[in-house]
Amino acid sequence: MNDMDRRTFLKRAGVVAAGAAAAGLGIGVSAPGLLRRLRRPWDEDAFPPPGRPRVLVARAASYDRDLDRTVETALRDLGATVAGRSILLKPNLVEYDPDTVINTDPRLVAATVLALRRLGAASILVAEGPGHRRDTAYVLAASGFTEALRESEARFIDLNVAPVRRVALRSRFTDLRELWLPEAVIDADIVISMPKMKTHHWAGVTLSLKNCFGCVPGRIYGWPKNTLHWAGLPEAVVDVAAAVRPSIQIVDGIEAMEGDGPINGTPVHAGILVFGTDPVATDATSALLMGLDPRGIAYLRDAGRFLGQADLERIEQVGEDPERWMTPFEVMPAFEHLRLGATSTDGGGPDGLA
Amino acid sequence: MPSLFERAATALIQGRSGDGFGPTPGADPEPEPTALAAIALDDDDARRWLLGAQRADGSFGLDVGEVRDHAATALCALALPPGEARERALDHVLATPAERVASDDSAPRDADLVGWGWTLGTAGWVEPTARAVHTLRRLRPSEMDAIGAGIGYLDDRECLGGGWNHGNPLVYDVPIPPYGQTTAVALAALHGAGSAVGLIHRGVGVLRRLWPEERGPLTLAVSLAAFRLLGLPDAAQVEVALDEELGRTEPAPDAVALAWAAIASGPGLSALVVPS
Numbered sequence: 001m002n003d004m005d006r007r008t009f010l011k012r013a014g015v016v017a018a019g020a021a022a023a024g025l026g027i028g029v030s031a032p033g034l035l036r037r038l039r040r041p042w043d044e045d046a047f048p049p050p051g052r053p054r055v056l057v058a059r060a061a062s063y064d065r066d067l068d069r070t071v072e073t074a075l076r077d078l079g080a081t082v083a084g085r086s087i088l089l090k091p092n093l094v095e096y097d098p099d100t101v102i103n104t105d106p107r108l109v110a111a112t113v114l115a116l117r118r119l120g121a122a123s124i125l126v127a128e129g130p131g132h133r134r135d136t137a138y139v140l141a142a143s144g145f146t147e148a149l150r151e152s153e154a155r156f157i158d159l160n161v162a163p164v165r166r167v168a169l170r171s172r173f174t175d176l177r178e179l180w181l182p183e184a185v186i187d188a189d190i191v192i193s194m195p196k197m198k199t200h201h202w203a204g205v206t207l208s209l210k211n212c213f214g215c216v217p218g219r220i221y222g223w224p225k226n227t228l229h230w231a232g233l234p235e236a237v238v239d240v241a242a243a244v245r246p247s248i249q250i251v252d253g254i255e256a257m258e259g260d261g262p263i264n265g266t267p268v269h270a271g272i273l274v275f276g277t278d279p280v281a282t283d284a285t286s287a288l289l290m291g292l293d294p295r296g297i298a299y300l301r302d303a304g305r306f307l308g309q310a311d312l313e314r315i316e317q318v319g320e321d322p323e324r325w326m327t328p329f330e331v332m333p334a335f336e337h338l339r340l341g342a343t344s345t346d347g348g349g350p351d352g353l354a
Numbered sequence: 355m356p357s358l359f360e361r362a363a364t365a366l367i368q369g370r371s372g373d374g375f376g377p378t379p380g381a382d383p384e385p386e387p388t389a390l391a392a393i394a395l396d397d398d399d400a401r402r403w404l405l406g407a408q409r410a411d412g413s414f415g416l417d418v419g420e421v422r423d424h425a426a427t428a429l430c431a432l433a434l435p436p437g438e439a440r441e442r443a444l445d446h447v448l449a450t451p452a453e454r455v456a457s458d459d460s461a462p463r464d465a466d467l468v469g470w471g472w473t474l475g476t477a478g479w480v481e482p483t484a485r486a487v488h489t490l491r492r493l494r495p496s497e498m499d500a501i502g503a504g505i506g507y508l509d510d511r512e513c514l515g516g517g518w519n520h521g522n523p524l525v526y527d528v529p530i531p532p533y534g535q536t537t538a539v540a541l542a543a544l545h546g547a548g549s550a551v552g553l554i555h556r557g558v559g560v561l562r563r564l565w566p567e568e569r570g571p572l573t574l575a576v577s578l579a580a581f582r583l584l585g586l587p588d589a590a591q592v593e594v595a596l597d598e599e600l601g602r603t604e605p606a607p608d609a610v611a612l613a614w615a616a617i618a619s620g621p622g623l624s625a626l627v628v629p630s
Contacts, residue, residue: 097531132520134481135535137605138570161377161608166418178419201460201526219377219386220416220423222472222479223520227421230476264528332526 042171042242042306050309053278054078055285056319060254060273067111071250072118074275077318080248083120088188089113089154090246092195092211093128094262096142101255101267104194106148108252108273112194113152127184129159129214132263134223136160157184160218171242173235173302176228179243185215193246193279197253197270197286198261201332203233204297205290206262207283208249208276209241209307216240234299241279242307249282250275253289258329270327272320280308281315288312291328292338358597362575362615365600365607366391374403375609383407385414385426389433390613394622404430405439412442413450413474422474424450425482428489432625444494447486451503452478461522469507469521479521480536483507488543491628505550508540516556517564534564538576545583546628558584565592571599571607575614582623593619 056074060067075082089112091104109126116124126149133139136158140146149156162182169177185191195211203210213225213236221227228236251274257265272289276282280303284294294300294310304310331338356364369375374383375391383403392400407414414430415423424446431443452471455478457463469478470486487504490497513523517532518540524530541557544550565577565588574596581589596615600607607615617623 133533133535135533135568135570135572135611137599137607137611138534138568138573141570142568156605158605158608161610163376163378163381169419176419176421180416180418219384220418220473221421222425222476223481224479226471226479227473227476230473231420260526260528263530264525 040306041173044306046170047242047306050278050280050304050307050314052314052316053276053281053309054316054318055274055276055278055281057285057289057317057322057325058273058275059271059320059325061271063105063107063254067108068114068118070273071112072115074273074319075115075119075248078275078277080277082116082190082248084122085189086123086187087116087121087125088184088191089124089126090185090191090193090211090214091126091128092206092214093130093139093143093145094214095130095132096139097263100265101196101257102263103143104196104252105254106144108250108254109145109194110148110152110154112192112250113154124154125184125188126154126156127159127162127182129162129182129216129218131214131218131224134160134218157182159185159215162217164217164220167243169239169243171239171306173238174231176231176236176239179240180217180220181215181243182217185244190248191244191246192248192250193244194250194252196262197251197256197274197290199258199265199290199329199331199335200262201260201334202229203237203299204331204335204338205283205287205292207251207286208246208279209283209299209303210237212241212244212246213237215244234302237299238302238307241303246279248275248277249279251282251286253286256290256327256329258290258331260332266330268327268329270325272325275319278308280304280310284310284312285315285317285322287338288340289322289326291326291340292331292335293340293342296338296342357619358593358600359616359620361597361600362612362619363395366394366609366612366616369609369612372403373399374407375400375613377609379609384416385430387609387613389414389426389429390610390617392433393625394613394616394620396622401434404433408439408443412444412446414443423472424474425470425472425485428470428482428485431489431493440493444489447489448494448497448500450474451500452476452483459526461525464506464510467503467507467510469504469511478507480508480511480518481520481539483521484536484540484543488626488628491543491547492626495628502549505544505547505553508544508550509553512553512556513560515560516553517560518557532560532564534561534568534573535570535576537561537564538573538580541580542576542583542626545580546630554584558586562588565595569595569599570611571596572611572614574599575611575618579614579618579623579626582618583626
């Protein structure tokens with residue numbers, strides 16, 4: 001998309017802010033909210049200022065056709081360097097329900113494994129710590145992951161039980177200060193966050209940043225990992241993602257979920273994959289493709305201050321025309337304000353829940 | 355042909371780390387797998403590790419930053435021999451119920467029934483609550499108020515039609531279905547509880563439906579323990595399924611699943627029986 005097209009897309013979507021700083025500071029912010037946003041609760045030396053990342057939208061009508069080629073081409077076009085690197089693929093695998101689409105599709109994960117091999121990755125590990133179910137072997141088998149992993153000869157580790165190390169947080173939106181994180185996550189050269197594109201009844205959307213919750217071990221934080229919610233859900237999303245630092249994102253928006261996500265929502269065919277190397281930019285673009293204003297999502301606003309680029313005018317959209325493939329997602333009433341064209345961008349939903 | 359107990363116990367022992375047991379083979383020891391292994395294997399070395407790992411407040415867990423994980427404490431009490439350390443662990447369980455969470459449309463609940471949580475100072479959930487109820491019923495049956503409150507929590511969090519998931523039976527008016535593993539943990543905790551006959555009856559019906567569908571090693575192992583503790587003949591079929599599953603599951607079963615398999619199929623189950 002050329003620059004004029006991109007600006008037209010953003011204007012039609014109603015998200016080109018009047019002021020250059022609007023994406024970072026929000027609009028219609030209360031005094032306490034403004035004070036909160038003036039704080040800078042992160043180590044500036046740990047997070048270089050976000051640049052002008054590229055986000056690539058790819059059309060994918062189904063999971064059956066040449067997905068590995070789509071992934072390979074997208075990663076090449078993004079300039080993502082994976083050759084010789086150890087890769088940890090982190091899909092979203094929470095729960096199994098045959099009637100809906102909770103999890104990242106295993107066919108996309110298998111296709112990504114193939115693509116990464118062709119691109120020369122030194123090692124590939126698929127890893128997840130399911131958030132609701134303790135019996136990971138059951139969730140893997142029921143959701144089709146066991147078979148997909150076997151066919152793609154990919155190794156899987158359960159992050160809920162994997163060896164862990166203490167990590168001091170370099171951001172302090174919560175009071176957590178430290179996390180136990182799996183060594184596999186810490187030691188990987190590249191963590192690829194592969195979320196399902198879903199609305200979330202307590203966070204607005206769940207994409208590559210929120211997907212990082214699965215890296216936190218359930219044997220310490222519980223099933224569900226409610227200890228993180230207790231610390232403040234939007235704030236915990238930011239702190240955990242800032243610790244995990246997923247440097248590549250692949251959002252599964254082929255069959256997505258709207259409404260009462262992340263578990264009880266309704267499947268919606270969006271027919272897209274979103275690729276990026278900046279998780280904030282990827283999530284902001286994905287929200288937009290869901291017909292939602294990323295500026296209204298509390299954790300994206302905070303993450304956009306230091307972890308990546310949330311200003312849509314500074315994100316280079318490549319690949320398919322996002323305007324053409326935008327699908328307005330249904331949201332829960334608490335997030336109606338996120339719909340493009342709604343006036344308020346201040347919101348967040350209830351905290352402290354599972 | 356080795357028995358299920360022999361296979362599970364052998365795999366468990368092969369993965370031990372010094373005196374204790376980590377969550378995966380060779381990993382640093384942690385309280386939950388070590389407690390379960392101590393019960394499964396009647397292992398004094400594991401008990402010694404637990405004694406050395408007990409915190410000053412009687413609890414067991416892994417601290418990090420502001421988070422104090424203490425959900426293993428009730429299991430550790432079951433594993434410890436009679437004495438001061440066990441009593442301190444029980445005191446900790448009694449002193450640290452979960453925090454009160456107001457009911458709302460997103461997750462309606464009886465806010466006065468708090469249960470027990472995974473980490474200190476947070477909300478209650480089914481599995482840690484079931485552990486506390488189980489342990490107190492076996493080792494401190496005189497604590498009737500706490501036991502009653504725990505059973506009340508499990509009653510409040512029962513799924514529509516019976517059984518339990520992690521602890522939210524209804525979210526935004528949508529019934530959330532029960533899980534086999536959490537249903538089995540709760541049934542094991544409630545076996546023989548006269549005040550929970552209805553919960554048990556409905557939970558057993560749910561578990562009979564779920565275990566054939568949810569054939570992961572942890573679900574099957576805890577289901578086997580629950581059926582055995584309840585004295586139900588379903589245990590025979592579950593044991594066959596678990597025996598098959600242990601040999602083919604990818605990834606290989608972790609220490610908690612193996613320990614539950616060894617407990618359910620061996621003499622360690624007696625350590626979980628609540629005297630009538």
